[in-house]
Amino acid sequence: MTTITDHLPIDVQGLRKTYGDFAAVDHLDLQVRPGEVFALLGPNGAGKTTTVDMLCGVQRRTGGTVSVLGEDPHHDSRQWRNRLGVVPQNTGDYLNLTVREVVEMFATFYSDPIPTDELISMVGLTAKAGAKTNALSGGQKRRLDVAVGVVGKPELIFLDAPPTGLDPQARREAWDLVDYFRELGATTVLTTHYLDEAETLADRAGVIAAGRMLAIGTIDELGRTAGYSANVTVTDLEGVAGVIPSDLGVLEPDARADRRGGVLIGTDQPTAVVERLTRLAREQGFGEIPGLTVSRPTLEDTYLRLIQREDAQR
Numbered sequence: 001m002t003t004i005t006d007h008l009p010i011d012v013q014g015l016r017k018t019y020g021d022f023a024a025v026d027h028l029d030l031q032v033r034p035g036e037v038f039a040l041l042g043p044n045g046a047g048k049t050t051t052v053d054m055l056c057g058v059q060r061r062t063g064g065t066v067s068v069l070g071e072d073p074h075h076d077s078r079q080w081r082n083r084l085g086v087v088p089q090n091t092g093d094y095l096n097l098t099v100r101e102v103v104e105m106f107a108t109f110y111s112d113p114i115p116t117d118e119l120i121s122m123v124g125l126t127a128k129a130g131a132k133t134n135a136l137s138g139g140q141k142r143r144l145d146v147a148v149g150v151v152g153k154p155e156l157i158f159l160d161a162p163p164t165g166l167d168p169q170a171r172r173e174a175w176d177l178v179d180y181f182r183e184l185g186a187t188t189v190l191t192t193h194y195l196d197e198a199e200t201l202a203d204r205a206g207v208i209a210a211g212r213m214l215a216i217g218t219i220d221e222l223g224r225t226a227g228y229s230a231n232v233t234v235t236d237l238e239g240v241a242g243v244i245p246s247d248l249g250v251l252e253p254d255a256r257a258d259r260r261g262g263v264l265i266g267t268d269q270p271t272a273v274v275e276r277l278t279r280l281a282r283e284q285g286f287g288e289i290p291g292l293t294v295s296r297p298t299l300e301d302t303y304l305r306l307i308q309r310e311d312a313q314r
């Protein structure tokens, strides 16, 4: 019988990578669905690159089962590899070739590559098509890496974004590329430090820390995983801690609220919290509650909560 998992571009169970006693990836489960953009999030050293490297056959795993486009990456057949597009974290070294020569060279590896000039334009390098790659800026090299990674019209793309390297415009162009491949029906796994990128582009995301998957789901589902459906923030209201009982919500150390000298309350009952705050403000003689906001948690809130919780448990 055919099941949905037969068609998952990525199906990973119990993935492990150890270096001596240290587990860089620790029993990780991951399923990525056809045609989705999946963001892999996590702090430095969480195990994202190691995971991606094992999925595209660059590193051997210590344990677990892995299916990528229906094959075990350990087998690493040429045919299988041609269906993948890999943009690694480190910029490639393309010797003394021009941008066009590099793209043309990589295009010869595939049966139906994207036409060279079209691809060079897609990554915003038309003005540099004749330039030697060693004369490119860091961000331009990165654009070339993207071109090289996707030239074969891959079914599955791994985009391991470095923490820095692309200027805002180049990031937006990379987003356009992700959309372009989404429309072609490709599946993309995006490793990123930019939460806005994940929020804008990804259908689902997974948060990794210390080699383990802390939470996985749509951005909305992740919000629920982290606890609360609303954030209430206030500034300069003495006594807040005393009026918010733990069944209404929790006061959180929140970097952004703290910078404004404020307090963040994570809650599922924002109306009740605001009522308490209103009473407190009245008692203190405030007309308005200073700096009151009620908002839906962002991916950043969720992410920080998950990571803080993980750090507290270690």
Ligand SMILES: Nc1ncnc2c1ncn2[C@@H]1O[C@H](COP(=O)(O)OP(=O)(O)OP(=O)(O)O)[C@@H](O)[C@H]1O
Pocket: 019, 024, 042, 043, 044, 045, 046, 047, 048, 049, 050, 051
């Ligand atoms: N060859 C190695 N030997 C020992 N430890 C390693 C090796 N390669 C990676 N590690 C460790 O494995 C952990 C995971 O590294 P990895 O590069 O996968 O993290 P990451 O989530 O991609 O981080 P970043 O966001 O900084 O790129 C880190 O603690 C790293 O130091």
